[in-house]
Amino acid sequence: MTFEPKIVGFLCNWCSYSGADLAGTSRIHYAPNIRVIRVMCSARIDPTFVIKALADGADGVLVCGCHPGDCHYSEGNYKTMRRMPLLKRMLADFGIEEERVRLEWVSASEGKRFADIVDDMTERLRELGPSPVKMALAGDAGER
């Protein structure tokens, strides 16, 4: 059987979470691998959340915010835009493939886009296989 990755999604309340809801109200189907966590603004997403998610066994983390210029808090998403690349570079040093952490802009009218992103990410992670963090942890568990 194929490997089914687990994805944790951090969505901003105003654009992306509404977009995800719209996918639902429009009955646009996508992969069930994602678990969404709502935050008020993508700027709230502390890098440690991503790390924690990976540490707890997520195979990928999706971060979604309003399109640049649309932020409900005027500029929060710009902070995220600067923060994420740094985090990715750091994770890369720990051997975590950069596809595992993804930053996307999804507006409240882009239900379809959200669905496509989830499907695409799921597909890529299937190819990529389980997260090395998970493997490592599993390994540790095995030794004990």
Next chain:
Amino acid sequence: MRIGVYICRVGVETGDGANLEAVGHYMANLPLVESVRSLGLLPRIDPEAMADEIAADELDRIVIAGDSPGFFKPAFTRAMSLAGREPDEVRLASFREHGVSGDGATERAKAIAACAVYGVPFTLAARPMDTKWNPATLVIGGGIAGIQAALEIADGGKRVYLVERTGTIGGHMAMFDKTFPTLDCAACILTPKMVAVGQHPMIELLSYSEVESISGVAGAYRATVLRHARRVKEDACVACGICSDVCPVKVPSEFDAGIADRKAIYIPFPQAVPNAYIVDEASCTFVQTNGQKCGACAKKCPKECIDLDARGEVLQLEVGSVIVATGYEVLDASRLERYGYGVQPNVLTALEFERLTNASGPTGGRIVTKSLRHNKRKKVDEWVLDPEGESPKSVAIIHCVGSRDANYNAYCSRVCCMYSLKFAHLVKEKLPDAACYEFYIDMRAFGKGYEAFFERIQDEGTFIVRGRSATVTDHAGQMVIKGEDILSDSVVEFPVDMVLLAVGLVPAERSDELARMLGVPRDEYGWFTEADYNGDPTGTERGGVYVAGVCQGPKDIPDTVAQASAVAARALEGAMTGRGLQSLASLSLSDIEARAKNLVPAS
């Protein structure tokens, strides 16, 4: 002081009705008035000759009375200075500008004239008395203007009744994809406000309802509202959509501007507020056959909240203020045959394109041309929008469709230039290789950040053609748009796959009825007339009746929102103090006269 009165008229947009002769006689009997002369329609005044007359009559003050008398003021001012008199002593009695029209026109004209003679601003002397005020407010129209006004007032802790004709609030803005010039998505900024309205304890949202009649006076209006039968229990419906899955009837969706279908039982759009389905009795088989046929939805509804036999109900509302925010409709593009709308499948109106390019629209935001399909049921070939269809290689956008045109709407619709530029951007963004043409007369990019937006569009490679195009024709299956490219001084013809018509705005249907109910005049084009063009752009003749948004005249979202908050201020004043100003008509001529006398500045 010796005062000379001159009565003259501008032939255009005259407020009907005032008996100028009577006004003349009246003015002749006002103190200090030496002479009253009538110069008739659009007089050609010779300042030199006028100066001699003034000198001869030794006039110290001139009063020009009539509709838009300001058009003659410079001539009189110059005449005064030539005659060695005080040029500042030329006063205007502006009839049309201060609401001289209909019955009572003559009395109003007299009052305005009196104030001018006394050298006192009419608006100052004719300030109505205040009266008791019912703290509740009725907002008519659930577009962005109505939503904004309702929220402002309700957030102030005051009761609001929001009456919306359709099944959901949101109005035209909910249909838009992006909004100029910032290009932020309309849904992102509008839906939170819609939800807020739906959940606000101080707002009673009466959707699918219409105001039947309004009686009473400023501060104490009684409105009769007809709640059409939604036939779905609003609070019980969970918007699961099973009903419309089983509904066999398909009709064009209003929300999708007709480019997609909806069922007879439908929800206007997923984020609709109230978030409940609605039965369109006009197309519902069950309703049309008096329950003889169908009724499938009611049987299938898991919450049993569909009552196809439900009847409309009538409500009585007591309010102090009434806010009119009925918005607009777009001009019927088929009236301009030369653009081929309705004949050429790929000639779209602005609203249709908004839905076509909208991520939540029928093509998921893909800009595609219609393709010919055979409809087996109807046994006819018809043009359909296929999400997988071909995207246009070239798109032309025609400005001023039915606007700035003596044959249709003489006025400028104010938003078309900018939304056309926005369209050009969306086309270029989604179809970088497509050629895009804008045919315009004047590029009216007047607002904050608009000019920069215009420049951005030009940089994106859209061809801006100065010249309103003339015709859209079909040459062997290829649409061709023809117009004069004035700046290159030649007639151009471009083959195009899609034409977007920047249709102008026209007043919403039934606004004539509403105007009659409220006793608020409308201008020659049907827009509601404000109390004072400059001084009070959101007030009206009637105390406690305010206008906001496009129903007062075309305007964009920022200006609409500003007006909405402005009328909210007035409603809140009444609600907070329990008092407010009566209608202007409540003042008699003698009242105004007396006030003016007392206000005469001591000199």
Next chain:
Amino acid sequence: MAEPRTGVFICNCGTNIAKMVDCDAVAEAASSMPGVAVSRSYKYMCSNPGQEMIAQDIADHGLERVVVAACSPRMHEPTFRRAAETAGLNPYLVEMANIREQCSWVHDDAVAATEKAEDLVRAAVLRVAHHEPLERLTVDMCPNTLVIGGGIAGTTAALELADAGELVYLVERQPGLGGNVGRVDLTAPYLDSARDMLTDRITRVVEHPDVDVMVNSELKRLDGFVGNFKATIAVHGPDGAEEERQVDVGSVIVCTGYREFDAARATHFGYGKLPNVVTSFEFERMLRAGRIETKEGGLPQYVAVVHCVGSRSEEFNGYCSRVCCMTALKYAHEVKSALPASYVSDVYVDMHAFGKGCEDFYRRSAEVKTLFLMYGKGEHPVVRRADPGDDCEMLITVDEQLSGETIELPADLIILMVGMEPREDAESVAHLVNISQDKDGWFIESHPKLDPVATTTDGVYIAGACQAPKDIPDSVAQARAAAGRILGKISKGKLEIDAMFAEVDEDRCSGCRVCNEICPYSAIEFDAAERRSHVISALCKACGACVATCPSAAIKARHFTDAQIFAEIAGVLG
């Protein structure tokens, strides 16, 4: 610690959820989650029986936390919070799991969907354990308002508030009220009297018991926050003496307007060199005096009006000044009226006749035979002295777009339509009231569409031309809008603050001040003495940007704490 007693309620939403998610299985699984005392699955949780069931269970099982797995919280969170409240449970102790919009409706694999639903419910259960009862705070709202600027916008706003019975302090730099409109004789497009309109307003402002007018004055300091500002105003007496006044205000409206573009900067028009090249405001004076003459005292035969002087240009201001076009047309009419024998030309780029009645006004100016010449944006007409023997004093050379020719236009009097610019003191004002300016120097509104008169600083509003060029009706509308926003707050008496805001743990704060900069609402103050930052909850909009930024994790976002979100993460990952 012992997990709080939690109730889990799974909504079937008819079959909407149930047909894809095995609700009973989820309920079953939930019952064994930490702290769960009761777990049920029901047809419609949002229905009255559903809500009553929750209330009943809270009472019967002494529930301390409630989790509802149903539709999107954006739809029914208020509903279930109310339900909990009726049973005496703090509404913030309720958490929802979105198993409809983001589960049953978007998946087609029942097993996977059910598994996902369980994860989401677990996340909610673990998260809600960390919830704290929160109270919505209120702060006092001082009903007084400070209006800066006594032009048309300022006077309008002041009257609007005062007529509602609220006290207004109106601060004007100049000795008199009226602002730029006071320099205009007639208004476009109906040529009504600007003076009458102003006289009306000024008289009422001055006589109004609730308006405290301070002329020759300016704002010196503004301390505090929304509802509780302290304004220090310097009032200059006639004898040059300066006295300081301290006033308490709850809100501030900035209506500082604009100044006109200095025509001398655009040298090609010859302003300052050629005697008969005048600015629009200078021409207004001629109109008022009834002496439309050349400097030599002769009557101009050819009068030319030139648009976009300093506006829509690369070298000066890029933006459109919005009012000049209609004013120019007004001049065309006024010249024709005062000098019937004259010929009026109007040199424009695009005719911005967008306002109500304006297109008709444009048409009418064409009907009185105004000659319109169009020049290209980015180009500019050049004015020079005419040659001896010409029947005019000056010649304007225009690359005329509509004819494609280079045209020499005769002129004896040239009126330059000077555009609008932010006032020279705009920057200092912006600094005083803590609002920002765009690249052109205009004050920035909090949202161009949905909040055109508010700013990112709560309680500070902008109206009229200080936000961007504007005509009188639009300025008046904005002034009222600002008043409306304020009246809304005053009418409530107190300012309600959502319970979700950020808090600084003073002991952990290192006083690095990173958060001060990050906050878009300047809601974080730095206490220099204590070397600690702290959040002004009234200003906080709960975005959480500071929380994520704080290097010493000293800031806590109420209802979105790290602990809560970590719990949620652990939950979804089983």
Next chain:
Amino acid sequence: MAIRANPKLIEELEPYGAEDVMKCYHCGNCSAVCPFSQDPYVFPRKPMRNLQLGLEEKLEGDLDPWLCYYCGECSDQCPRDAEPGETMMSLRRWLTSRYDWTGISRLFYRSWRWELGAIILVAVITAIAFSLFGLSQGSLADYDGPNAFLPSSAIHIFDWALAVVLLVLLLSNATRMWWFTMGRDKTLRTSLGGYVRSLWMLPAHFLTQIRYSQCDRKAPWVTHLALMLSYVVMLVLIMFFLAEMASGPSIDWRVHVLGYLATAGLVVSTILFLRNRTKKSAPQYQHSHESDWIFLVLILVVALTGILQHILHRSGLDVAANVTYIVHLSLVVPMLALEVPFSKWSHLAYRPLAIYLAHVRAIALARSRQGDEAARRGAEPATPLRAA
């Protein structure tokens, strides 16, 4: 090279009928709907613009007004009611007066009193002159024969004399027209060959007015053609077969059948035009200049008196016939002597000439353009997509 604008010119043009041109805000709709408006002759907007700006020389040198047949489509669709069609008409009137070196035309177009006065004057002189002549050498009782009151031979000579005068006037004006529109334009590289090769267009367009048929509205073309052909047929008959025409009382079918047809054509078409103008049935009939009325009425009465005279003569009432003949002549002479060179009739010559010259000019322009084609393209906002 800068051109001086002349804001006063419009006042000069108003008497010719250009009353609404200042309303135009240049949307370009008119130029785009006109079937004749094509590079290098883009109109009506362009001439309207030159008129607004008072670019006198450009207007004088403009052939465009003659390429317009006033179908009225442009006026119909004009968003500002600036009456492009009527403006072109006014320009034709003004150009006629410009081509005319005598200045008489200008006088006529600016004041109908002058035109009518001149017609009456010429009519009276003609009447007196012919009466005296008739009495001096014949008898009023005889229509033909040796003692004829107005022997056709004599009239024939007079006709030819008049024809020569008219020809001289027309040719001199036509030459001025050529000078304004072609001659003085130094930049134009015309070749004699170009002139010669296109010469055929003159008679062709004169006789068929085929371009007119390209307008969306066809009816005016038919009437217009009928009037023109009838007139030409009549002219030929009179110039070459006057004797046969005048002969009688028996009817000479060789010429008279044509005569009848022509007369019928004249009467019917003029009546139709008069009816349209009174009814204002179409845009091109909305604004009638005094000169239009005078012209139509004159032709109508000429035709009617002609018929009357013909009948009277055929019914042996020679006295009456002779008197009518005098009246007829006193109308014919002003119609020819005044209308043809100085007023509306002149477009009979100017329009075909303009079409011809326009063609020659276009060829020349095309040639001189080939050089800087590339450069020109670059300057345009439009694209390779531009349809030829």
